[in-house]
Amino acid sequence: MxxxxxxxxxxxxxxxxxxxxxxxxxxxxxxxxxxxxxxxxxxxxxxxxxxxxxxxxxxxxxxxxxxxxxxxxxxxxxxxxxxxxxxxxxxxxxxxxxxxxxxxxxxxxxxxxxxxxxxxxxxxxxxxxxxxxxxxxxxxxxxxxxxxxxxxxxxxxxxxxPAFNDAVDVQIRKFAEKGLNTQDLVTLSGAHTIGTAACALFSYRLYNFNNTNGPDPSINQAFLPTLRNLCPNGGDGSRRVALDTGSQNRFDNSYYANLRNRRGVLESDQVLWSNPTTQRLVQRFLGVRGLLGLTFNVEFARSMVRMGNIEVKTGTQGEIRRVCSAIN
Structure with a gap:
């Protein structure tokens, strides 16, 4: 640090x-x-x-x-x-x-x-x-x-x-209901630059997407064998896979590069590239020429502060718990 x-x-x-x-x-x-x-x-x-x-x-x-x-x-x-x-x-x-x-x-x-x-x-x-x-x-x-x-x-x-298989319009609605805008959605989704997801959350994209008996066409075909090797059909659904291939422990903007390259693991992530509004924000985080750039770390901090003020209880509302797992 x-x-x-x-x-x-x-x-x-x-x-x-x-x-x-x-x-x-x-x-x-x-x-x-x-x-x-x-x-x-x-x-x-x-x-x-x-x-x-x-x-x-x-x-x-x-x-x-x-x-x-x-x-x-x-x-x-x-x-x-x-x-x-x-x-x-x-x-x-x-x-x-x-x-x-x-x-x-x-x-x-x-x-x-x-x-x-x-x-x-x-x-x-x-x-x-x-x-x-x-x-x-x-x-x-x-x-x-x-x-x-x-x-x-x-x-x-x-x-x-928000769910792992939500469409873009559903994600936008769920964020708006909490007072957050589309930029907050794309920014906070960038938290997936670190961490992993269980195979059970996305293996349907690899083998039987929308009951087609085939993969999600939005997955980069060169990336598909890697995911299938990590999550074999009918295999252990609890096995975990990096959300940001190659940078799972580093907080950076490579998550957005993966979306551009159709290497998003969760459907809810990859669809951010398919929508013109959210794609433009992804491009701004990547510094695409001709677009006003966004600095991921700065915008992430702003969105975290905004999210941290959702429906907060203050003053005499609620309580100060003595232990976090139980009310007083």
Whole structure:
């Protein structure tokens, strides 16, 4: 993780910080929320995430995905962390989520240092940011804090999570319902530059796409044998494959190059290249000549802040949980 000295902070980072500070105003969260009540909060969370990452490189994508799945269901309120019958984490879209123990470890230490102060929702938001840093993303962005923890977690509420086989118009609608635009969709999909997917989520594209007894024609024919070798027909559906071939542990824009080259693994990713609006945004992340470019790391940070303010609970709403897996 790159660290900047005080006299060498890039101008781009200063502009980003100012922009994100502006975005955070009026959303119920704010930068520096725990400055006096728990000043070590970010250092404690960072330490827990870094320790887990040293043991398992799969930690960063797991925590980013967990944050996404939390925010898209009843807002960013740590409802994904509640454990029990028929809670969100028992639903099929969340069955493979990883990293709950990392949030628990950070919460245990924070309860020792600042009991009853820091919400599990804020811990998850910080952990997602730190995961991007550990994977080589932008040096740092300020996370607006002040969320409170929700009291409800229902598996049924996960039905409208963006799915691995959603068409572009469906994805756009689901994001719009959460106050996010099409650029946020393309930007946040870029989180798939790190991590893996189970064969069960895309093997239908390799052998019997839309009941044709053939592969998805949008897959690069030169890439098809690679995927079929990794996911044999009728094989182990739990086997995992890199979402960003050749760069699965590095947070960069190569995910978008794979979409252009028809090497997207999930259908919901590859269809971003088939739609004129989303394709143009993919091209902008790739710096295509003639288009106003977008810097992936900067835009990802902006979209993470926007997503992190979805339907947040603040003030006297919800509670500050003592343990993240159960309401008080």
């Amino acid at each position: 790159e660290v900047f000295s005080n006299n060498k902070i890039p101008l781009l980072f200063l502009v980003l910080l100012a922009t994100l500070t502006t975005l955070a105003q009026g959303q119920g969260t704010r930068i520096g929320f725990y400055q006096t009540s728990c000043p070590r909060v970010e250092a404690i969370v960072q330490s827990a995430v870094a320790a887990a990452d040293r043991a398992n490189a799969g930690v960063p994508p797991g925590l980013v995905r967990m944050f996404f799945h939390d925010c898209f269901v009843n807002g960013c309120d740590a409802s994904i962390l509640l454990n029990g019958p028929s809670t969100e984490r028992t639903a099929p879209p969340n069955s493979l989520l990883r990293g709950f123990e990392i949030i628990d470890a950070a919460k245990t230490e924070l309860e020792r240092v600042c009991p009853g102060v820091v919400s599990c929702a804020d811990i998850l938001a910080i952990a997602a940011r730190d995961s991007v840093l550990l994977a080589g993303g932008i040096a740092r962005w300020a996370v607006p804090l002040g969320r409170r923890d929700g009291l409800v977690s229902r598996a049924a509420d996960t039905a409208n999570l």
